[in-house]
Amino acid sequence: MQEPASLPGVPSLAELHARGAAQQPTYPDTAAVDAAVSQLRSYPPLVFAGECDELKEKLAAVARGEAFLLQGGDCAETFAGVTADNIRNKLRVLLQMAVVLTYAASVPVVKLGRFAGQYAKPRSSDFETRDGVTLPAYRGDAVNGYDFTAESRVPDPQRLVDVYHASSATLNLVRAFTTGGYADLRQVHAWNTDFVLGSPVGNRYEAMANEIDRALTFMRAIGADPDEFHRVEMHSSHEALVLEYEHAMTRIDSRTSLPYDVSGHFVWIGERTRQLDGAHVELLSKIRNPIGVKLGPTTSADDAIALAGRLNPENEAGRLTFITRMGAGKINELLPPLVEKVEAAGVKAAWVCDPMHGNTYEASSGYKTRRFDDVIAEVQGFFDVHRALGTWPGGLHVELTGDDVTECVGGGEELAEIDLGSRYESVCDPRLNRVQSLELAFLVAEMLRKA
Ligand code: PEP
């Protein structure tokens, strides 16, 4: 395995693999892996270390209870999904949600896309069987193809280079949209007004939309027109899963001489790769980006405290975000002892709710789905638990799209299991569609105002 000339303070890829890394592709051709990794190492950073530091500052405000995080996007991005329409629709729904949440929370909303790098997926099984044929599981466009053929399922390291280019194209468009006028606050509010007035689902939220309208009219009347009305700051994030990619994108920052993973502003460790002595915890403990860890229902408080010790030994606010994903039926029981003990240990972390991954089930038609009501119930549980403990419910991590897909059931449009087949496009987990995402934002806004 080829290693860079120098990456001080970061273990080599070989050292990481020696830990027995979970959820890694088995590449048949190691020379091709070396070639892809060297190619990636020669490319410019996708994000700058200074931008990662800025995001870390914002997440420190989340940890202190002075800001709220909205993190969202696809479960799995695909190369075919890198189109202007797709990226714009996703961005638009995130911006719409953020306006509603900002108004209700009365604190800044930190906007973090689950995009520009979210191409690799952990799987519960290494294999998939259809009609008696068993093939390697699809692990995301970063690793192999979705088509159910033997050729397509072979892991191809050149796909990591494709991830770089797809992420680069996505980030370029996001940067253009967020600074080039598209994200103008009045425009975003006008889209929300369209949603509220233009659909029976939106109607319920008319009162809040009117309040926001009055606030904006007041601002205009007094002549206030700050820069913040015309552009937004949006950062990128993904699960740091394939070691070759994340290691090749780790660089020494020229300002500070410290390592950053410049494949995205924020990277997180998934529920299946958070082993304390595992490769993912080791690599992410060395980079200086703000990072997250998913915490599922089996997490003990001691696990979380130990993770914080490894990943954030200096206990720096903003460095570490715990993303809990317990499931609607379990959160009220499991979250209180976890939060209480972690807080009592003095751990500084932002607490964020992923109301998606604990609520997935298979519909009778075979589609993987989630009930909108379960998503809402987990978020409600999250707010209730934090309110009772006096801790800050720091934000939301959601799988969503700006398109009118049919992947999650329920919501005001009352999507039924029988409707799932009409537009099911996710190659992995079911996402909230545009209307469900906006409803979620308005419902969470109501929860925030009650809090
Ligand atoms: C995901 O975020 O898509 C995911 C796989 O989550 P988790 O690691 O929490 O299961």
Ligand code: CO
């Ligand atoms: Co997912």
